[in-house]
Amino acid sequence: MGKIINKKDIKHIAKLAELKYSDAEIDKITDQLDKIINHITKIGQADTSNIVPTSHVLEITNVYREDKVRISFTREESFKNAPLEDEDGFKVPKID
Amino acid sequence: MSLINLGAYELNELIKKKEISVFEIAKAYVQRIDEVENDINAFISFDNDLVFSRAREIDKYIKDGNDILDFTGIPIAIKDNVCTKGIKTTCASKMLSNYVAVYDATVINKLNRHRFLMIGKANMDEFAMGSSNENSAFGVVRNPWNLDCVPGGSSGGPAASVAAFETACSLGSDTGGSIRQPASLCGIVGLKPTYGRVSRYGLVAFASSLDQIGPLTRNVKDSAALLEAIAGYDEYDSTSINTDVPNYKSFLNTDIKGMRIGIPKELMIKEIDCEVKSSVNNALRMLEKSGAIVEEVSLPNLEYALSVFYVIAPSEASSNLSRFDGVRYGYRNTKSRTIREMYKKTRAEGFGPEVKRRIMIGTYCLSSGYYDAYYDKAKRVRTLIINDFKKAFLEYDVLISPTSPTTAFKIGDRADDPLTMYLSDVCTIPVNLAGIPAISLPCGVSKNNLPIGIQVIGDILREDNVLKIASAIESEVKWKMNLQI
Numbered sequence: 001m002g003k004i005i006n007k008k009d010i011k012h013i014a015k016l017a018e019l020k021y022s023d024a025e026i027d028k029i030t031d032q033l034d035k036i037i038n039h040i041t042k043i044g045q046a047d048t049s050n051i052v053p054t055s056h057v058l059e060i061t062n063v064y065r066e067d068k069v070r071i072s073f074t075r076e077e078s079f080k081n082a083p084l085e086d087e088d089g090f091k092v093p094k095i096d
Numbered sequence: 097m098s099l100i101n102l103g104a105y106e107l108n109e110l111i112k113k114k115e116i117s118v119f120e121i122a123k124a125y126v127q128r129i130d131e132v133e134n135d136i137n138a139f140i141s142f143d144n145d146l147v148f149s150r151a152r153e154i155d156k157y158i159k160d161g162n163d164i165l166d167f168t169g170i171p172i173a174i175k176d177n178v179c180t181k182g183i184k185t186t187c188a189s190k191m192l193s194n195y196v197a198v199y200d201a202t203v204i205n206k207l208n209r210h211r212f213l214m215i216g217k218a219n220m221d222e223f224a225m226g227s228s229n230e231n232s233a234f235g236v237v238r239n240p241w242n243l244d245c246v247p248g249g250s251s252g253g254p255a256a257s258v259a260a261f262e263t264a265c266s267l268g269s270d271t272g273g274s275i276r277q278p279a280s281l282c283g284i285v286g287l288k289p290t291y292g293r294v295s296r297y298g299l300v301a302f303a304s305s306l307d308q309i310g311p312l313t314r315n316v317k318d319s320a321a322l323l324e325a326i327a328g329y330d331e332y333d334s335t336s337i338n339t340d341v342p343n344y345k346s347f348l349n350t351d352i353k354g355m356r357i358g359i360p361k362e363l364m365i366k367e368i369d370c371e372v373k374s375s376v377n378n379a380l381r382m383l384e385k386s387g388a389i390v391e392e393v394s395l396p397n398l399e400y401a402l403s404v405f406y407v408i409a410p411s412e413a414s415s416n417l418s419r420f421d422g423v424r425y426g427y428r429n430t431k432s433r434t435i436r437e438m439y440k441k442t443r444a445e446g447f448g449p450e451v452k453r454r455i456m457i458g459t460y461c462l463s464s465g466y467y468d469a470y471y472d473k474a475k476r477v478r479t480l481i482i483n484d485f486k487k488a489f490l491e492y493d494v495l496i497s498p499t500s501p502t503t504a505f506k507i508g509d510r511a512d513d514p515l516t517m518y519l520s521d522v523c524t525i526p527v528n529l530a531g532i533p534a535i536s537l538p539c540g541v542s543k544n545n546l547p548i549g550i551q552v553i554g555d556i557l558r559e560d561n562v563l564k565i566a567s568a569i570e571s572e573v574k575w576k577m578n579l580q581i
Contacts, residue, residue, distance in 0.1 A: 020441065
């Protein structure tokens with residue numbers, strides 16, 4: 001099995017996923033992800049010419065409903081689990 | 097016989113005859129939980145007082161002359177990824193360790209109409225990702241048959257609590273086998289319904305095109321009844337199916353003569369333990385004796401199922417779990433000076449290793465330059481797998497395989513090797529990819545005294561056939577439960 005994933009890839013993917021791996025963790029995750037991705041490349045062997053992709057198993061279409069006002073969560077309920085709030089909304093650190 | 101040994105339908109009969117009160121049932125179960133929960137760790141949230149006060153309310157409801165339905169007063173444990181209003185819903189994650197849901201999932205609303213007795217919120221693999229329940233921020237769950245072994249996952253708590261007689265039934269969720277595999281490893285019955293049969297509203301999403309809620313019970317009759325109670329169209333879930341819910345209990349103990357059973361040879365692979373194989377074969381011989389026709393069948397594209405799953409499920413997960421950013425709910429790193437730093441630290445600290453691993457796999461498969469080779473390709477191979485099943489169901493009423501290649505394995509044995517762990521679900525994963533229903537039920541016990549499970553798979557919305565065959569296996573195949581606790 002050739003290497004597909006290297007440390008540079010891990011850093012790039014982690015950035016996309018808003019995750020962070022310490023230097024101590026990075027060798028292990030690189031090795032694990034490489035093994036897993038190597039395994040899943042197996043799907044490349046299947047012949048899918050003229051095959052339509054499946055996103056959902058059921059043939060579903062958009063579900064429309066009347067745009068009617070109905071009772072939803074109160075302001076208090078919506079903020080109940082907020083880590084930090086002030087009276088106007090969810091409070092976060094400086095947006096960079 | 098103690099109350100805890102009775103199935104839900106037996107308790108229901110006694111309640112109807114006014115021979116027992118719900119309070120007595122609650123007392124028996126709370127006592128059992130006190131005795132064994134230190135060993136099992138099946139629950140994340142459990143509150144004696146809440147159980148007793150709820151039991152008293154239900155007794156009053158019955159005394160007032162209200163109708164007693166199938167699950168009135170019946171203890172049910174709820175997997176901790178199903179939202180319960182006013183009660184913590186943690187997904188076994190540090191990320192949600194203090195999250196209190198502000199609404200009930202549709203399945204909870206439906207069971208509340210029965211006046212069920214919620215016994216507690218059950219432990220699980222973090223965000224339902226795992227096959228051993230070792231990925232919980234609230235500690236590993238132990239298998240009641242052998243406390244050194246895993247209960248399976250991700251519904252390890254729901255399965256272990258039913259097997260250990262800490263509850264009569266439970267609800268789990270199944271994305272790649274998370275109801276059926278732990279049911280198999282704990283010697284109980286676990287049913288994954290057709291995709292869309294049960295509303296997912298209020299189920300914390302893992303992989304939305306695969307997730308489905310279903311029952312874990314000690315017998316097939318309770319499984320049918322609990323499915324009936326939670327199934328049905330829901331306007332809050334646009335993927336739920338708008339067709340009538342059949343009387344599932346009516347399919348039990350029916351004649352199976354002439355029913356056609358296919359054995360997919362791709363699921364009888366060399367990795368299957370000899371003892372598992374022989375127990376499944378024994379059950380098949382019983383079914384033949386009862387007049388069913390059993391034949392081998394080939395679904396060639398199932399060999400790709402595991403790989404397809406490990407593209408699609410992590411891809412959907414990486415998208416679904418992007419909502420956990422420390423802004424509106426859940427854990428937040430409070431020492432960050434900028435929002436991006438907060439996102440990264442919150443997610444790095446709030447998620448466990450397996451959840452992060454899957455987010456990484458999914459992000460990679462969806463990233464620019466790889467999308468076509470992985471995600472799009474996987475969706476096409478998924479179509480091939482679905483076509484294989486469609487073809488097989490033209491010939492057969494159900495398909496049968498082992499549920500898990502092995503019996504319960506030792507805690508720690510596979511913890512360091514994600515790929516080996518993923519192989520635990522090789523027989524259950526194809527079912528989720530095709531959206532079809534399947535049940536796991538016990539069909540024997542190994543020499544080491546661990547239960548063996550058999551999987552019965554049906555076509556879309558053909559839970560009737562699944563239940564007919566499962567009921568026949570249950571009545572014909574004898575095995576003995578011998579718990580360590």
